[in-house]
Amino acid sequence: MNQANEFVFLFRQPALNQSPEKQEEIQKKWMDWIGGIAAQGKIASNGLHLTPDGSVLKTGGVVTDGPFVEIREILGGFIVVKADTMDEAITLAHGCPAIDEGGSVEIRSAFA
Amino acid sequence: MDQHEAALKHLFKQEFIKMVAVISKLYGLQHIEIAEDIVTETFLLATETWEHKGIPLNPAAWLYTVAKQKTLQYFRRNKIYAEKVMPQLSLQQQEYEEMAELNFSHQNIKDSQLQMLFAVCTPAIASEAQIGLALRILCGFGIDEIAEAFLSNKETINKRLFRAKEKLRNEKIQLEFPPESEIPRRLDNVLHIIYLLFSEGYYSKTQNEILRKDLCIEALRLGLMLTEYVKTNLPKTNALIALMCFHTSRFNARQTGQEASILYEQQDVMLWDQALINQGIHFLNLSAQGNEITSYHLEAWIAYWHSRKEDTHEKWENILQLYNRLLLINYSPTVALNRTYALYKANGRYAALIEAEKLNLEHNHFYYLLLGELYKTINDAKAKINYAKAKALAKTQTEKQGIQEKIDQLGQ
Numbered sequence: 001m002n003q004a005n006e007f008v009f010l011f012r013q014p015a016l017n018q019s020p021e022k023q024e025e026i027q028k029k030w031m032d033w034i035g036g037i038a039a040q041g042k043i044a045s046n047g048l049h050l051t052p053d054g055s056v057l058k059t060g061g062v063v064t065d066g067p068f069v070e071i072r073e074i075l076g077g078f079i080v081v082k083a084d085t086m087d088e089a090i091t092l093a094h095g096c097p098a099i100d101e102g103g104s105v106e107i108r109s110a111f112a
Numbered sequence: 113m114d115q116h117e118a119a120l121k122h123l124f125k126q127e128f129i130k131m132v133a134v135i136s137k138l139y140g141l142q143h144i145e146i147a148e149d150i151v152t153e154t155f156l157l158a159t160e161t162w163e164h165k166g167i168p169l170n171p172a173a174w175l176y177t178v179a180k181q182k183t184l185q186y187f188r189r190n191k192i193y194a195e196k197v198m199p200q201l202s203l204q205q206q207e208y209e210e211m212a213e214l215n216f217s218h219q220n221i222k223d224s225q226l227q228m229l230f231a232v233c234t235p236a237i238a239s240e241a242q243i244g245l246a247l248r249i250l251c252g253f254g255i256d257e258i259a260e261a262f263l264s265n266k267e268t269i270n271k272r273l274f275r276a277k278e279k280l281r282n283e284k285i286q287l288e289f290p291p292e293s294e295i296p297r298r299l300d301n302v303l304h305i306i307y308l309l310f311s312e313g314y315y316s317k318t319q320n321e322i323l324r325k326d327l328c329i330e331a332l333r334l335g336l337m338l339t340e341y342v343k344t345n346l347p348k349t350n351a352l353i354a355l356m357c358f359h360t361s362r363f364n365a366r367q368t369g370q371e372a373s374i375l376y377e378q379q380d381v382m383l384w385d386q387a388l389i390n391q392g393i394h395f396l397n398l399s400a401q402g403n404e405i406t407s408y409h410l411e412a413w414i415a416y417w418h419s420r421k422e423d424t425h426e427k428w429e430n431i432l433q434l435y436n437r438l439l440l441i442n443y444s445p446t447v448a449l450n451r452t453y454a455l456y457k458a459n460g461r462y463a464a465l466i467e468a469e470k471l472n473l474e475h476n477h478f479y480y481l482l483l484g485e486l487y488k489t490i491n492d493a494k495a496k497i498n499y500a501k502a503k504a505l506a507k508t509q510t511e512k513q514g515i516q517e518k519i520d521q522l523g524q
Binding site for chain 2: 028031032034035036038039040041043046
């Protein structure tokens with residue numbers, strides 16, 4: 001069997017202040033969506049979730065704190081999936097809750 | 113078998129594992145077959161003697177005394193004692209006589225059994241042989257019983273056990289508790305073997321219900337043994353025990369004599385063993401300490417929700433989320449199918465159907481059974497096609513018959 005290729009899904013979404021109920025609803029959407037990919041046996045890594053705050057180091061030692069007001073969408077996390085082709089990876093990315101929230105999924109072929 | 117005979121059989125089974133563990137601990141795992149022989153001979157003498165004189169007040173103590181004598185005789189006669197054991201003990205005559213004597217104290221029996229558990233569950237042995245060896249050495253099952261549980265024959269099982277024991281010898285596996293640094297890794301293997309042992313009993317195809325329940329109870333006993341030691345009494349150990357308690361609680365409800373196991377939805381709640389469910393909840397609470405969430409945790413939580421019969425949305429939503437997480441650490445087609453069933457109960461038929469179509473488990477009859485179930489009321493013709501595929505792939509006549517009933521219920 002050929003080793004399936006790996007693709008990284010990078011999730012970007014606007015930082016919104018949502019009610020706990022809304023957050024819980026979104027959380028369920030995420031879990032159901034990732035569970036659907038996992039049910040096909042196509043998760044290579046559950047990746048990491050990122051908190052919205054952080055720092056950026058720039059030329060000249062300039063450190064800026066988050067939230068990153070200059071970017072409309074912030075990086076929320078990533079997962080790694082197994083797929084034979086980019087097309088298949090794009091199909092897997094459909095239904096991603098980030099898209100419903102006005103965000104996006106960036107799909108990148110990855111190598112070790 | 114009359115009651116007297118059954119009681120003796122039970123006693124022998126219990127004492128077999130203790131005595132083999134203690135003898136092997138003193139004289140080394142390379143002599144494990146000799147230990148088995150000595151114990152078997154002891155039982156033979158016990159049966160003969162007790163038949164005439166009646167069972168002594170303390171039958172276990174009687175057995176230990178005889179086993180001690182037989183062991184010493186054996187090792188002296190075969191010079192193993194003189195050439196291998198004695199030189200290593202540079203002590204006074206009386207002292208090494210005492211040291212070489214078997215110690216059947218409660219504590220030493222417990223310690224020896226735990227060490228035996230770790231020795232048998234060494235990664236050096238293939239897991240199939242390991243389960244056989246565990247059944248024989250840790251649970252005291254007879255070769256005929258093991259053969260029945262595996263739907264195999266005595267010769268095959270004997271060969272398998274022989275190879276496993278040879279491995280123990282060749283790899284020079286010591287009967288000792290692994291060094292502290294190795295416990296986490298070795299414990300994972302021990303837990304895995306106990307899990308397999310339990311599954312062997314729970315899902316075994318043998319018709320012998322008593323044997324299957326015995327297997328499950330023995331697995332549970334080994335799990336409980338691990339809780340008596342601080343280093344092995346970890347949250348994941350408790351999670352595994354909780355899982356086994358919840359499953360065992362439904363054991364009586366699953367049985368229908370000769371028929372196939374009763375499906376969850378048709379089980380009689382009155383037959384669920386509430387005491388075991390409560391035990392399960394107790395161990396589930398203990399498992400909630402610490403940060404590690406293992407597949408045993410997730411499976412135990414799923415089993416917990418299944419032990420609640422009310423068909424609420426909360427229940428299925430919880431089960432769905434647990435399956436979502438389980439899939440991320442432990443994918444298997446069965447978990448994927450169960451997850452899709454939970455999705456159907458929590459999010460509805462349409463949502464589940466879309467996901468089910470993506471699974472591609474073409475050789476699995478449960479897959480088509482699930483598709484049939486999901487297509488029902490949406491598209492009966494498609495439901496029928498899928499049920500027919502499931503029937504063609506089903507392995508037993510009982511299963512095929514059950515699926516045919518579903519097809520008939522759909523009508524024309």
